[in-house]
Amino acid sequence: xxxxxxxxxxxxxxxxxxxxxxxxxxxxxxxxxxxxxxxxxxxxxxxxxxxxxxxxxxxxxxxxxxxxxxxxxxxxxxxxxxxxxxxxxxxxxxxxxxxxxxxxxxxxxxxxxxxxxxxxxxxxxxxxxxxxxxxxxxxxxxxxxxxxxxxxxxxxxxxxxxxxxx
Numbered sequence: 001x002x003x004x005x006x007x008x009x010x011x012x013x014x015x016x017x018x019x020x021x022x023x024x025x026x027x028x029x030x031x032x033x034x035x036x037x038x039x040x041x042x043x044x045x046x047x048x049x050x051x052x053x054x055x056x057x058x059x060x061x062x063x064x065x066x067x068x069x070x071x072x073x074x075x076x077x078x079x080x081x082x083x084x085x086x087x088x089x090x091x092x093x094x095x096x097x098x099x100x101x102x103x104x105x106x107x108x109x110x111x112x113x114x115x116x117x118x119x120x121x122x123x124x125x126x127x128x129x130x131x132x133x134x135x136x137x138x139x140x141x142x143x144x145x146x147x148x149x150x151x152x153x154x155x156x157x158x159x160x161x162x163x164x165x166x
Contacts, residue, residue, distance in 0.1 A: 086149060
């Protein structure tokens with residue numbers, strides 16, 4: 001099994017995300033994460049999809065997604081020539097005795113404490129998936145109450161290959 005990150009540029013219209021995810025479900029393809037947001041041009045949305053499969057399946061996914069009417073461009077974001085980021089919010093049980101240790105670990109990872117309550121804290125961390133997983137590993141001794149992850153957003157490095165649609 002291989003993992004690929006695809007970036008799609010699509011028309012910013014209702015139902016596009018549903019048609020794309022429907023293609024995946026009809027064909028039995030897995031989506032590890034999917035993120036979507038409007039671009040600097042409000043008529044387009046950038047969608048980042050992380051999926052896995054063997055090479056034949058991944059090639060088929062790329063071709064079939066590219067055939068959808070609303071999809072203007074499909075490109076693979078290769079790890080060596082792209083930047084990936086993910087946002088995670090972690091609510092963790094924190095007693096008075098535990099708070100300083102949690103703050104210290106958070107500081108090492110440049111995470112932000114965004115909420116503190118009598119018995120819990122919410123921490124925000126942005127980074128690549130390895131950084132997030134390493135942070136979660138260090139928090140394993142604490143009681144994690146809730147986690148919200150955005151999934152990967154990414155862009156290709158440099159200006160080569162940028163397409164402007166009119």
